[in-house]
Amino acid sequence: MNSLLFLHDADVLPGPVGALRLLADDLDVDVPRHPGFGTPHDATTAHWDSVADLAQHYLTTTTDTPRHLAGAGFGGWIALEMAVRAPHRFTSLVLVSPYGVKLSGPTEPDFADILLLDPTEIIELGWADPTASHDLRMPGHPADLPDSDHERAFADRAALARYAWKPFLHDPRLRRWLHLITIPTLVIAGSHNRLVPPRHSAALADLLPTARYLELPHTGHYPYLERPDEFHRLVRSFLRGEAP
């Protein structure tokens, strides 16, 4: 059975959520939790402070057998860092509205400030239909969680800040190596995503020599949560090498 390593985004519940559960019907889907998310940093990871550290971590802890690589948002950034370092290790790459590459000028932020905005604002910007949002955890969201869950959400935010505070949600060194990613690549963006605007994902796809760009209508930053059936169908056919 083929295997898929899926690197999760910030603020998303752990495990095979949404379309990832559907993909697991005929793929071995691995959704590891990034160090610092869900559990405290340990002695090994205490000083990690960059996405390069996370990329190195996954490259050294996963098997050498070629597998499919995918990542969403923050996880998409990690996947990009892995793909430029070891493109031969992966059969294909799926990126869902990844952070990680800055394309605009210095006075124009590429991404919404997810480390400042309130959960209601993030949902408003991140969903085509904000009233239908689900499977997210943020400090104070959902409001009725016990204190221990909110503590975990704050700790996850701290882990994200540790890796992504400055430069904000990107690595200035990443763009110059994107031409090395020559494996089959699919970049997916939701038409209503205002956390990572679809035009950013489209421009990023243009910098990847073999990437195809797909924009899903009526969906935001989390298409695998908001339109799981369509996301599953598209990714499954891409992984099988079928024509679009």
Add this chain to the structure above:
Amino acid sequence: MRLYHFTEMPYPFVPPEAEEAHRGLKYFMPNRYYDPVLGHQLYQRYLDEYELADELGFDLMVNEHHQSASTLQVSATLSAASVLHRTRRGRVLVLGTPLPHRESPVRVAEEIAYLDAVSGGRIDCGFVRGVQGETFPSNQNPVHNLDMFIEAHDLITQAWTRDDVFSWEGTHYHYRYVSVWPRPYQQPHPPIWISGTSTRLVEWTARHGYTLCNLLGTYEDTAASFRLYRRTATAAGHPEPGPDRFAYMALCHVAPTEQQARDIGRKLMYYLKPGRLRLGAASPPGYFPPASAVAALRGRLGAVRRMSYEDLIDAGILLIGTPDQVTAQIRRLYEHTGAGHLILMNHAGDMTSNEVRDHLTLFAREVMPAVTPLGTDWRDHDTTWRLDNDHTPVRAVLSSALS
């Protein structure tokens, strides 16, 4: 007891609808609301008031905040230079330089040494972590705030006290050649002050024997922080810390009648409006331990901001009344906490210069002589905060009122 005059130098001309639209006056306020001519006049007025306070016998405190209409002091060391130039007598307390938000600790060491040198040792040097929201103007990673604070402090104190060129290749700061000119006038270095309430920071301050300052906390929380300090200090082998190791900052206004004091003093509530910052700014990722962040979320932090004007006066966070009433409040503060330094925030918002000057003059004439002797002979007194008398268990304090 030493008494310090302090104003944050607010810019009180931002339209209320702009304050509403930008969730308060701080960090995210467009500077189109600042008028350069009005700003110049304000700076001169505030420095004139520092000059008067110095003549009346107060010591003086300056601070800094960033991108904020509630504080036009942009660098505590720059403000200290201005105040030193205008004054002759009082000590100038820099409280403080937010070390994690400054790019270069070596530059901080140079600036403090310069101030100490030109003033012949009139400087007290405060270091602070920087309030939570300052994380956004400085853009320094809040996750590393406390570690950067401690590393910057270690580098600065070495830069003041080593007499040769040295290297600093630390976690957050990197210099190959450090040798600060001038060396401080006060040897080995100016007195160091720290403000904060977190357990790790209070214990660290106590082990170093620095002066600990509580800003606008309840007396109970303040006493709890100072208790932790006293026990940590003695456990580390220091003698019992006296009142000169403890400072408290309160808002203050005295007038000839209670009614007058309360009418004008109400303007001091400017600094205690409920915070309207986003949670991400009030509690940036990693700035607080998760349990404190949840307390902030649940509204258990900054409880002072939800107290009424009358309750704040009763609690002594607002020192407001006739000279006799304020004298009694300050005695209560000393009896309760053992603070030997009192920083008086004598101005807020649109309080007029005459209101500030009348208050300073009356305070200096009637309150200052009555409270200055507090704490001078503390070893002869059997107060509740003395180590031998205080058996209350140590408990953690979440945070002071300011954010």
